[in-house]
Amino acid sequence: MRLLDLLFPERRNTAAVARDRLKIVLAHERASRAAPDFLPALQKELLEVVGRYVEIRDDMLRVNLARSGETSLLEINVELDGAVIKPVGNGSGGGRTRPAPPIVVAKPDPGSDPPWVKPG
Amino acid sequence: MAAKVIVLTSGKGGVGKTTSAAAVASGLALRGHRTVVIDFDVGLRNLDLIMGCERRVVFDFINVINGDAKLNQALIKDKRNDNLYIFPTSQTRDKEALKRDGVERVLDELKASFDYIVCDSPAGIEHGAITALYFADTAIIVTNPEVSSVRDSDRIIGILASKSRRAENNQEPVEIHLLLTRYSPERVEKGEMLAIEDVKEILSIPLLGVVPESESVLRASNTGTPVVFDDGSPAGQAYLDAVARLLGEPRELRFLRPERRSFFRNLFGRA
Numbered sequence: 199m200r201l202l203d204l205l206f207p208e209r210r211n212t213a214a215v216a217r218d219r220l221k222i223v224l225a226h227e228r229a230s231r232a233a234p235d236f237l238p239a240l241q242k243e244l245l246e247v248v249g250r251y252v253e254i255r256d257d258m259l260r261v262n263l264a265r266s267g268e269t270s271l272l273e274i275n276v277e278l279d280g281a282v283i284k285p286v287g288n289g290s291g292g293g294r295t296r297p298a299p300p301i302v303v304a305k306p307d308p309g310s311d312p313p314w315v316k317p318g
Numbered sequence: 319m320a321a322k323v324i325v326l327t328s329g330k331g332g333v334g335k336t337t338s339a340a341a342v343a344s345g346l347a348l349r350g351h352r353t354v355v356i357d358f359d360v361g362l363r364n365l366d367l368i369m370g371c372e373r374r375v376v377f378d379f380i381n382v383i384n385g386d387a388k389l390n391q392a393l394i395k396d397k398r399n400d401n402l403y404i405f406p407t408s409q410t411r412d413k414e415a416l417k418r419d420g421v422e423r424v425l426d427e428l429k430a431s432f433d434y435i436v437c438d439s440p441a442g443i444e445h446g447a448i449t450a451l452y453f454a455d456t457a458i459i460v461t462n463p464e465v466s467s468v469r470d471s472d473r474i475i476g477i478l479a480s481k482s483r484r485a486e487n488n489q490e491p492v493e494i495h496l497l498l499t500r501y502s503p504e505r506v507e508k509g510e511m512l513a514i515e516d517v518k519e520i521l522s523i524p525l526l527g528v529v530p531e532s533e534s535v536l537r538a539s540n541t542g543t544p545v546v547f548d549d550g551s552p553a554g555q556a557y558l559d560a561v562a563r564l565l566g567e568p569r570e571l572r573f574l575r576p577e578r579r580s581f582f583r584n585l586f587g588r589a
Binding site for chain 1: 464465468469472473476506509510511512513516520
């Protein structure tokens with residue numbers, strides 16, 4: 199059997215790989231194409247505002263627009279797990295030396311999510 | 319019949335837009351329709367070479383838009399077919415010279431004397447490509463069975479659905495067709511190339527034709543003779559079939575079986 203495999207290596211069907219990759223990337227791109235143009239700008243500004251109070255990375259804030267039938271839903275997810283509160287910038291926060299305590303975020307109960315929140 | 323504006327577009331470069339525009343326009347002319355083929359690729363003029371009239375270019379599209387020349391001074395009459403005219407573009411580097419209202423004026427003037435206005439779009443999704451597809455009644459999406467080409471085609475289909483004049487005016491949408499070029503049945507059989515069904519399923523637009531990868535296409539461009547004038551060429555025949563389908567005539571797909579080359583043909587290396 200081994201010898202046979204060596205003599206006649208099974209050629210991978212790369213066309214099938216191409217087809218599957220295309221299907222996934224195009225499904226993603228078609229969904230984002232339908233999104234309004236302001237979403238990236240909104241996401242950037244929200245990051246700036248939230249970032250003034252909490253140390254946050256770009257990937258911790260997600261903006262999404264979902265449509266179903268007549269209803270449009272703007273979904274803004276801010277992940278604060280382990281985020282650190284920044285001293286409030288009112289001019290008197292400079293003396294603070296102790297790092298702010300991390301925000302404790304309750305783990306969401308899988309059953310309690312509102313219907314529009316995607317799992318994960 | 320009201321004149322029809324057909325744009326050949328793809329997003330990706332090098333997939334065969336100009337070859338296909340030349341072939342489709344020539345095919346329509348061979349079928350007796352008065353046809354003009356326009357080069358929208360400002361700054362990178364090439365349709366003139368593919369049509370074999372590069373030494374006859376005096377005035378161009380931009381000259382006519384700017385009012386520096388009359389339309390009949392810029393149109394080049396094809397020497398092989400009386401129904402066929404070539405409208406070359408300019409080699410200017412100012413791509414914005416293709417003003418939308420100017421293009422509209424020229425297209426309206428052409429509509430008075432032609433049945434089909436075939437537009438060869440530049441690659442990309444910049445000004446020239448958008449201008450070329452804006453006025454389209456029909457779009458032929460030239461696609462290779464290859465991931466980047468299929469993805470870019472999908473992008474262009476999205477742009478046609480949102481940015482064309484028909485979309486902006488809430489008219490009947492642009493009629494969209496898929497033209498699959500550089501198709502190699504041998505490689506599809508080996509599982510090395512996306513098959514027709516794959517591309518059709520992914521893009522979900524109707525198939526106008528499949529043009530096999532063929533040596534005759536390079537021969538055609540070498541000599542400046544659109545490939546449909548080469549009677550012995552499978553690619554030329556495939557383009558003529560596509561033109562027939564465009565005119566509403568059903569045609570079976572051809573040249574999709576892998577070519578079995580004999581030992582001696584391989585030995586002497588000539589198709």
